[in-house]
Amino acid sequence: MKSISNLVRQYFSAYETKNRTMLEGLLSTNFHFTSPVDNSINKEAYMQRCWPSCKHIDAYEIQNLLVDGNKAVIRYECRLISGVNFRNMEYFNVVGNKIEEIDVYFGYDLRNDLFEGEK
Numbered sequence: 001m002k003s004i005s006n007l008v009r010q011y012f013s014a015y016e017t018k019n020r021t022m023l024e025g026l027l028s029t030n031f032h033f034t035s036p037v038d039n040s041i042n043k044e045a046y047m048q049r050c051w052p053s054c055k056h057i058d059a060y061e062i063q064n065l066l067v068d069g070n071k072a073v074i075r076y077e078c079r080l081i082s083g084v085n086f087r088n089m090e091y092f093n094v095v096g097n098k099i100e101e102i103d104v105y106f107g108y109d110l111r112n113d114l115f116e117g118e119k
Contacts, residue, residue: 004067004094008074011092011099012060020051028098035104056080063087070094075107 007026014023024047031043033050041049057080064075072092079085086107093101 004070004072004092005065007094007097007099008065008072008092009062012062012076015054015057016059018054023051026099028095028100030100031098032100033102033104036106056082
């Protein structure tokens with residue numbers, strides 16, 4: 001059995017390398033995804049709505065990855081090909097050797113520090 005940490009890292013690697021086959025293999029048939037703009041969408045809807053964003057992704061820098069049993073929480077910085085960076089957090093629930101659930105919490109857009117000029 002893969003470690004939860006390795007499974008989560010492979011998920012982000014699939015986006016960096018644009019490897020759809022690898023990503024689909026990591027997700028369970030009962031997979032569902034929730035974010036501020038998606039309410040518990042299934043695997044098919046996820047692949048249609050979310051996967052195409054990989055073409056904009058250059059790299060992920062994992063800042064924190066915490067594992068508790070079959071669950072993980074990750075905080076990362078994503079660097080887009082355009083040069084824009086943003087930070088998000090995601091919650092993973094793993095069943096067996098597959099990712100069953102991901103909840104994304106959108107974070108800070110690192111392009112502009114809105115308060116920088118106010119100091």
